[in-house]
Amino acid sequence: MLSGRADSTDKVEALDAGADDYITKPFGVEELLARIRAAVRRNRDGRRPAPIRLGDLVVDLAAKRVTRRPRATGGGPPGEAQPDGIRLTPTEWHLLEVLLRNPGKLLSRNQPADRGVGAGYATPPATYACTWLSCAASLEPDPARPRWLITEPGMGYRYQPSPDHDA
Numbered sequence: 001m002l003s004g005r006a007d008s009t010d011k012v013e014a015l016d017a018g019a020d021d022y023i024t025k026p027f028g029v030e031e032l033l034a035r036i037r038a039a040v041r042r043n044r045d046g047r048r049p050a051p052i053r054l055g056d057l058v059v060d061l062a063a064k065r066v067t068r069r070p071r072a073t074g075g076g077p078p079g080e081a082q083p084d085g086i087r088l089t090p091t092e093w094h095l096l097e098v099l100l101r102n103p104g105k106l107l108s109r110n111q112p113a114d115r116g117v118g119a120g121y122a123t124p125p126a127t128y129a130c131t132w133l134s135c136a137a138s139l140e141p142d143p144a145r146p147r148w149l150i151t152e153p154g155m156g157y158r159y160q161p162s163p164d165h166d167a
Helices: 008-016 029-043 090-100 125-139
Strands: 052-054 057-060 065-068 149-152 156-159
Touching (some): 125 149
Antiparallel strands (some): 057 065
């Protein structure tokens, strides 16, 4: 993450939200290149976050892709993801990714706006409410009775893994 905010609270929030690194402006090009080299070294072992299963959906955070697994009677081998994925807007993806990287943790209604790309680009909380409804409608089998993407009225949103359905 590259930011003009140098306060340690901002850094902690960004890193807790899923940022791998945090560099403040102004920055030296050599420092940025060294951090990129370090990130490449850390990821060389090929480890990727395990895909998250939500019923018949598979969310691959590394590939930024959501696919639907065929049902037992559907065409194709069991467990094989269908090539056509579920399309999410960048804002929907951002919200989903923050939630999935923080299972069980309440994300306040105002928090997503603070975790945008920086001052002047923050998304208003009302936009996140609409995004949340759209995202849940796309991913929940029955949006009226959500199983994983929970709205906490007046407080925010939560991804609640369910041990009998998630892998």
